[in-house]
Amino acid sequence: MAGTYSEQQRIKYTQKLNDIMDMLPDFTRDYFFSLEYTKQPRTKVAYAMDLRGFFEFIRERKYNSYESLKQITLADAENISSTDIIEYLRHSRLYVKNGREVTNSERAAKRKLSSLRSFYGYYNKQGLMKKNPAFQVDMPKIHDQAITRLDVNEVAELLDNVESGNRLTKNQLAAHEELKTRDLALLTLLLGTGIRVSECVGLDINDVDFDNDRIKVVRKGGAESFVYFGDEVREALLDYMDERSTLQPAAGHENALFISRNNKRLCVRSVENLVKKYAMTVTTVKHITPHKLRSTYGTNLYQESNDIYLVADVLGHKDVNTTRKHYAEIVDNNRRKARNMVQLRENGDH
Numbered sequence: 001m002a003g004t005y006s007e008q009q010r011i012k013y014t015q016k017l018n019d020i021m022d023m024l025p026d027f028t029r030d031y032f033f034s035l036e037y038t039k040q041p042r043t044k045v046a047y048a049m050d051l052r053g054f055f056e057f058i059r060e061r062k063y064n065s066y067e068s069l070k071q072i073t074l075a076d077a078e079n080i081s082s083t084d085i086i087e088y089l090r091h092s093r094l095y096v097k098n099g100r101e102v103t104n105s106e107r108a109a110k111r112k113l114s115s116l117r118s119f120y121g122y123y124n125k126q127g128l129m130k131k132n133p134a135f136q137v138d139m140p141k142i143h144d145q146a147i148t149r150l151d152v153n154e155v156a157e158l159l160d161n162v163e164s165g166n167r168l169t170k171n172q173l174a175a176h177e178e179l180k181t182r183d184l185a186l187l188t189l190l191l192g193t194g195i196r197v198s199e200c201v202g203l204d205i206n207d208v209d210f211d212n213d214r215i216k217v218v219r220k221g222g223a224e225s226f227v228y229f230g231d232e233v234r235e236a237l238l239d240y241m242d243e244r245s246t247l248q249p250a251a252g253h254e255n256a257l258f259i260s261r262n263n264k265r266l267c268v269r270s271v272e273n274l275v276k277k278y279a280m281t282v283t284t285v286k287h288i289t290p291h292k293l294r295s296t297y298g299t300n301l302y303q304e305s306n307d308i309y310l311v312a313d314v315l316g317h318k319d320v321n322t323t324r325k326h327y328a329e330i331v332d333n334n335r336r337k338a339r340n341m342v343q344l345r346e347n348g349d350h
Helices: 005-021 028-034 041-062 074-078 082-092 106-125 152-164 170-193 197-201 231-244 268-279 290-305 308-315 320-326 328-338
Strands: 094-097 100-103 214-218 224-228
Touching: 005 028, 005 041, 028 041, 028 106, 041 082, 041 106, 074 106, 082 106, 152 170, 152 268, 170 197, 170 231, 170 268, 170 290, 197 268, 197 290, 268 290, 290 308, 290 320, 290 328, 308 320
Parallel strands: none
Antiparallel strands: 094 100, 214 224
16 A cells, blocks of 8 residues: 555545445535535544544434434434433443444543534534524533553653563563564654654665654644654664564555564554553553553653743644643642742741
């Protein structure tokens, strides 16, 4: 497959969107066409999947004489009430589909409602519907959760175990020697820059700039950004580059920085499994994912710099309030430390 990773992903999600749209009522096409230049294909796919789930629920509850979603009309959609939407969100928290139990978190419920607000908002704005019932539904409350991250000693132990193979199972050790240089480079990069797993797997060889110690990543939303790395990351990447130059990637994967044993670009799921494998060697209590490595980096950077704006910029957060919310606990600890930093009078002067 030709083109960059981001181009390949765009094609993949565009095709997936078209497949889902073929199942949805015909009138929904106008809505998706309106998103053409404002939303990324992956976001549009998420909206489409949410709408498919919603219309499946509505067809079953209100229009069970319809044989497919295609039969649902714009008038049917307008006939939906806020109560119907609340019932759908309640149902989506736990249901059985094809014999399998499906659960959704508070965050997923919030996203589903956002999708419906966007959908109904379009037709309301176009004058095709008189109301937006989704706006009459309160947004689900997201309960804050403590940041799960690796401690400094756990980070060091994890990287040591990648190099040595310590605490890996017999089966894992079988491939360790072959993969340890790649794995060390990848994990050092994640822990040393805080990039997202999607940004990591999307890296091409030419995206690494050793002259300026930086990588070029494609952020959420499609914008390109340079992320700088330190000496430890540089050393690990250089070691891997030597090994990478000896490998023969599969057709269409020649430019990929990180490749799998079958010589194809590493996928997100593979990196998730890789992180889980090594994280289990240092902690069985914490559920460590690539995103938790990103949180680890963000926490360490904030503790060292005490600059929330720097952390937001480096992590690629568009809104500093997003960063502040994630690291609120650390912000509060710093406030506590600051309580006696400013002295009003010398000790003993009162």
